[in-house]
Amino acid sequence: MEYNVIFQPSGRRGKIEEDKTLLEASRELGVDIENTCGGAGTCKKCMVKIEEGYFEKFNIDSKMSNLSDLSAHEKRKLTEEQVEDNIRFACHAKVNGDVLVFVPEESRGANQVVLETGKERVFNLNPAVKNYYVEMGKATLADERGDWERLQQALTEKYGELDRGLTIDYFALKTLPNSLREGDWKITASIWNDKEVISVNPGLVEKAYGVAVDIGTTTVAAYLLDLKSGALLSKKSMMNPQVRYGEDVLSRITYSMMNEDGLEKMHDAIIQGLNDLIVKMTGEAEIIPAQVAEVVLVFNTAMHHIALGLEPKHMGRSPFAPAVKQSLNIKSRDMGINVNPAANVHVLPIEAGFVGPDNMGVMIAEEPYMQKDEMRLLIDIGTNGEIDLGNSDKMLCTSCATGPALEGAQIKFGMRAAPGAIENVEIDPQTYEPRYRVIGKEEWYPDIKKTDSKGICGSGIIDVIAEMFKAGIFGKTGRINKKLETPRVRKGADGKMEYVLAWADETSIGKDITVTQGDIRAVQLAKSALYVGAKYLMEKLGVEKIDSVTLAGAFGSYINTESALAIGMFPDCELEKIVAVGNAAGDGAQVALLDKDKRDEAQRVAKEVEFVETAVEPDFQQRFADAMGFPHSKDEFPNLEKVLKANADKQGKAVNL
C-alpha cells in the first residue's frame, strides 16, 4: 500500500510505501531533514509539523491520524504543547495514509551556506567528516564480536550511505573500548568520506570542526569552521615564520640547498606556527585542538613542498618538476599537526610548477571555468603571483615572482594587515596632503590627528603609490619629483627622495612614516611582473581585450580597484568590471573544507588548466623592463585614462597621461 506524502515548504511530493517513516520518505523525495542521531530520538532535530492528515487533536492517546501513533519515545520527549501542535519526530512517525508535512526552518538540513569571510560565496555544505550516532547492544558472553566489529555492524546497518568496508583509524581504535563503555554503548562516530572512523565519543555529539589554512610566502591565514553549520568560528593570521630563512620563494629554496637541515628547519617552523594558530583559534571557540576533525591546506608550490617536508630544490631550477601534483590526503599525525591525530589533512592539487594549490583555491572559489563567453582575468597577488585567464572553453595560468612588496614586506614601513596599518590613502594633487585610514579606526586622517599608525599594509601601498602617481609626485619612470613645494617630499637620510605619509606625532612609533624611492621601485617590479604575465596569457589565447578582472590576495581589506588599475598592475579593463575579492585562496581552502565535492572539482580542473611558462620567453626581459613605467599610452589604457581624467577634473588639476 502506498500513500501521497507532500513536504512543505519545498513542495516535494511522491508515493510512499506504508509504514515507512517520514524521515525515510524525506530521503526518498530528496527533502533534507536534519537528523544526527539516526532515528534514536535523542537529537530531536527532525521535528516536523503535520499540516493535514492528522485528526482528533487534544488527546494524545486517542489521536487518529494518517500516521502511526505517537511512539513511547515521542510521548516522553515531546511537550504537551508540541503534541497539540501536531509536532512529530520524522524518524518515528510512520506513514499510514496521505499526509502534508511542514518542515520548519530549524529542522531543514543546512545544505547551502554562505561563506562568512571574504566575498559572499554560496555553496553546498557537504563536509568530508560527518558525525553518526548509534546505539548498540552491550557485549555479552553469547555475542563474542569485538568492539570494533560491533560498532562497524551497527553503523553500516543504520546508515546506508556508509561504505560497507568501513574501517577505523588505528588511533581512533585505541580510544574505542573506553568510549563505548563510557557511553554505555551509545556513541557518536566521526567518519571521514563515509569510509573511515576517525573518532568515537560517548553519547550524542553534534559538532564537528575543521581548519582551513592558506600558507602564503609572507602571510599565513587560518580559519576555524563549524563543519555542521559552515559558520566561521575564528580567523587568525600571522607572518609566515619561515620569513627568517628567506623573504621569497627562491631564497627559501636556496636556504634548503645551502643548509643540510634547511628543509627540516623551515618545515618545523611552519608546522609549529600552524599549531600555534590552531591553539589560538580553538581557544577562542572554547574547544580543544583534538576536536578538529579535518584540515585543508593551500599554498604555492614551494610552500607546499616545504610544509610537507618534500625536497624543494628541484623546483628551483629547470624543468621545475614538483615532487607531486595531485591532491593529497595525509594523516595529521604524520605531518606533526596537533589536531585529532586521526584527522585527515587535505592538500589541494598543484596545477604546474609555481602555480600551486593556492591558485586552485582561487579557482574553486571563483569558478571562472564555469563562466561562458566572458574573458576573465584572475590575479592572486602575493609574494608569488598567480594569473589565470579564460572561461568555460579554456583556462590558462601562469605564475610570476612578484616579491613581497604588495604584502607590505620589503617596503620601508611595510607591515602586514593588522591594527595600526595604513590601508587606504588619498592625496590632494594641489597640496600633496594625504588623507589616510588605519586598520582599527573608523575615521580618516586628518579628521583625527593621532592615528596611532605603525606602517603601511599591502592595500595601503597600492593606494599610496597610485595616489602619488595621480598627484604627479612621480611620473612615468617612477622617479620622485624633487621640485615640488611641500615639506612632505624631501630627501631622506639615505640621500634618496621620499614622501612623508604620516608625521611622527600622528603615529604610535614616533617616526615619520614615509614612502621611499626604493618602495616605489619594489612596487614597479611587482606590477610589471603581473602585467607582463597577463599579457602573455592574452596573446597565447589570442585575446585583445579582457572583460573582467578579479583581484585576490590576503590583504587586510579589499584592494582599491582604481588604484590597482592606476598603477598598471594588469592590462586595461572597465573599472566597474574590476572586482577585489579578498583572500580567495583562503576562501577556496574553506570551500574545500566544507564541501568535499569541490576537492574532486579541483583535482579535475588542475588537469584541465594549461600552464604557460612565461619566464622562458625570449622577449621576457625586455617586456618586463618596458612595463616598469607607469601607464602613459591612451591607446593601451582607455579606461584608465577615463578614470584619471574624471579624477583630475574633480580635483581641478590635470594629470599628464
Added chain:
Amino acid sequence: MEYNVIFQPSGRRGKIEEDKTLLEASRELGVDIENTCGGAGTCKKCMVKIEEGYFEKFNIDSKMSNLSDLSAHEKRKLTEEQVEDNIRFACHAKVNGDVLVFVPEESRGANQVVLETGKERVFNLNPAVKNYYVEMGKATLADERGDWERLQQALTEKYGELDRGLTIDYFALKTLPNSLREGDWKITASIWNDKEVISVNPGLVEKAYGVAVDIGTTTVAAYLLDLKSGALLSKKSMMNPQVRYGEDVLSRITYSMMNEDGLEKMHDAIIQGLNDLIVKMTGEAEIIPAQVAEVVLVFNTAMHHIALGLEPKHMGRSPFAPAVKQSLNIKSRDMGINVNPAANVHVLPIEAGFVGPDNMGVMIAEEPYMQKDEMRLLIDIGTNGEIDLGNSDKMLCTSCATGPALEGAQIKFGMRAAPGAIENVEIDPQTYEPRYRVIGKEEWYPDIKKTDSKGICGSGIIDVIAEMFKAGIFGKTGRINKKLETPRVRKGADGKMEYVLAWADETSIGKDITVTQGDIRAVQLAKSALYVGAKYLMEKLGVEKIDSVTLAGAFGSYINTESALAIGMFPDCELEKIVAVGNAAGDGAQVALLDKDKRDEAQRVAKEVEFVETAVEPDFQQRFADAMGFPHSKDEFPNLEKVLKANADKQGKAVNL
C-alpha cells in the same frame, strides 16, 4: 598468427601469439620465470635456454630461428658462450615460430619454499611486498608531470598486475625526488599489496626483507626473512620485557588497571624489545632496519592489546570482549616499530576472547581445517594455552590459563630455552639417578660430569616431571615420596620435599638444581587446565577419541611426546600419532609474511572456528581438580598404559598405573 611454445621442465605448453616475448608467453602459460627488472634487461634473471626451434648456431648476427633476433641489449649482456649455448633473455626474445624452451633452475620463480624453522613446511612464496624496477624519461619543461605522477604512470604501464589507482605512502613520497634523480630516473619501487609504494630506491634493488614475531607472554621469538627467496636470515628470542609487570596475562591486565600509565609502560617495553631484536637481526644479516619492508605479528589476545596500545582491562572480566578481532594493517611508524616507516605491520586476527592471533598462526601453519575425517587436537603450550579440535567439517577452539610453568617460569630453577638449560631428562626407576642433556652440549650427564647447567627449560620440566612420575618418585597426587632411599630426594630449605636433578659441582651456578614440590604443583595446574579444555571440546563436538595430537610451543627443542602423554597433558592418543612441531605460532607468522594469501585464509578461518568458553561451565572447578592427579585409570589412558608398561618392563620395575 600463433605458435606452439613449450616450457621445460614443467612441460606447460600452449598457443602463443606472434611477437609476444617468452616472458609474456610464460605468464600466459602459468610458468614462473624470475624477472625483477620488468624486461629492462638489467636483472639478467630470466635467462632461458632454447632447446628446439633455433638454428644455424655459431654466428650471432645471422642466426635464423623461430625467435626474434638477438636484441642489442642481449648482444651486450650475453657472453659469446651463452649465445652459442642458445641462451636468451625471456623478456627480449619474441616468438616467431614453434619453440621448446628450457627454464634453468636459477631462472625459475621461487614459488614454493620450505620454511627453514620448526617443522618443515612447504608453502607458496607470495609476499605482500614486491620490488618493481622501472626506467623513466627525465622531467623536461615540455613534460610538466610531477615526480610521483611520472613514476605512477611508468609503473602501472609496465606492470599490469599493479592497481590502476596505485598510491604512494607519504614517507616514501618524501624520499622520491632525490631517489629519482640519484638513480637517474631508473629506480626500484617496493610496492605493498600491488597498491601502495612504500619505498623508492635508485637503480635495481632485488632484495626485500620482512620480520615475523611471535610475542608470547613469557617468550618473544623473532625471525628476519628474505622476502624474495623465503630464506631465514636471522632468528632471535628474548624474555618478554613485560614480565616485570606481571608473569601472566591476568596479572598484566591487572597492572594496567591499577596504574594509570600501566598500559603505556608495558606497550613501550614490548616495542622497545622488538626494536632491539630487529637491530640485532638486521645487524647479523648486514642490512639496516629501514630495509625491513613488512612485519607480521602474532600474540595472544592480551599481548595483542598491550602491544597495540589497546585498553586490555575489558578483556579481564566477563564478557571478555576484545577491542577488535579482525586482522589489522598498521603503519610501523604509528606503532613505533623502527623499520621502514612506511612499512606495514600485519596483525593476524583474533578468534575469540583469549584465543588470539598466535593460535591463528598455529592454524595457518598446521591447517587442521584442510584435513578430512581425522579428528585432530592441537595444543599450543604457553603461559596461555590454546586448544583446537576438529577437521575440515568443523573446528572448535578454547583457551586456558596454563601459567608460565611449561615455559620454565614460576619454576624454582626454570629458565627459557637457552644455552645451559636442561632440556631432556631420564630417571632410572631403580636408582633414581638422572641422565640429562643441556642445550649447547652434545653429551648427556653422567657421560660428562661438568654440564655447566644453569636451570631447566620447558621441555626439560615436562621430561623431569614425567620421569619422576614414571620412576615412582611421586604418585597420583603429585606428592613426593619421603621414604625413598636416595640422597636425591630430600627436604629442602623451605621444609618441603625436592628432587636434586643436578649437583652444584655439575652446574655453572654453583647450586644444586632441584625440582621442588611447588614445581610439581605448577605443572599439575598447567596440565590439568589443558586436559580439561581438550575434554570440553571433545564433548562439545561429540567425539570419544582423538586421532592425533599436535603439540606446539616456543620450546628450545621439541617437547618429548611420551613425557607429555605421561603427565596427562591431553586425553589419550596413540603415541606415534602425537607430534611436536615447535613454535607453530611463529611459523604461522612467517608463513603469513611470505604468503599474503594466508592472511585472507586466517581472516576467513578465524570467523569459522567456533569458540567454546570453558571457564563458565558449572563443573569446571570440579573437573579441573580431578584432573590434577597423575593418570591412573586404564580405561581412560590405554595408550599411556601401553607406553608405561613397555617402559617399566624395559627397566625391570613395575609402575603402579
